[in-house]
Amino acid sequence: MPSFRVDYVKDIKGLAGYLEKRFETNARSPFRIRISQDNHSLTILMDGCIRKNGRKYLTAINHLSDTLAEYILKSYEKNILEKVINRVCEGLTKQDKDEIYRIACTRLYTQQGEESPGCHLETRRRIISANIAECLRNSENLILEGFLTFRLGEYVKRLEIEVERSIRQFFVERQYEEYINLLTAFVRMQVPRVPELHIFALRNGTYKVEGIGPFEIPEDISDGFGFKGGEPIIDSDDFMIGFLLTCAPVRIFIHNASLFRNKELLNTIRIVFSECVLLND
DSSP states (O other): OOOOEESSSOOOHHHHHHHHHHTTTTOOOOOOEEEEETTSEEEEEEEEOOOOSSSSHHHHHHHHHHHHHHHHHHHHHHHHHHHHHHHTTSSHHHHHHHHHHHHHHHHTTTOOTTGGGGGGHHHHHHHHHEEEEHHHHOEEEEEEHHHHHSSSSHHHHHHHHHHHHHHHHHHHHHHHHHHHHHHHHHHSSSSOSSOOOOEETTTTTTTEEEBBBBBBOOHHHHHHHTTSSSSOOEHHHHHHHHHHHHHHOOOEESSSGOOOOOOOHHHHHHHHHHEEOOOOO
């Protein structure tokens, strides 16, 4: 009867319980578990009808490898991620490392964008599973702690890449936060020139701006920004920020907010100008 031994000093009962639960979900599972008396290892027994190195044997190894890979991701990945961050981000403060960890977790567990296919959970599971399967094809004994330390090079490299991307995102967000603080401080120092301003997002990506009632946009501002008659139209995001800083409106109404192509611009306006009302006309 083919069998495998898994040595795992840290929590052999936890591993055994996880495997048994996963095997129970498959009525046709060929495995059963037996824990050693010293509680430092377990033996995974296969059905007697499965011959070593036969087709069913190799299929069973792949299934077992997938299950062990899922356990490693569930029980160890965040700890491995923290170690990678502490090593790569040596010299940064704990607060900065915690923020990078938050960003990395967002990338690893919630984002499924095409920019980083290697960060997908399924990709990482396949890498770990393939390494385990290779070990089990060559040996009937798997020392889990040693495997985690020495056999996960490609997997750890994927985590390192995501940490590096998270670091870049962290510094971009920090620069954006500093930019927001600078704009907010500048607006607070300004004397409002327009009590109320309306911004209409247009389908072609431009913006129409106008005042209301007797409080139209002052002539010197219109001339300074090149609004020569007709409806003032702004076609540049940077131009829009400069215009709003000059007007320093007390209140802003944004019409057709859903048409904003640059969501970061919309978010910046909302943060810097606290009296901002979004409308979807």
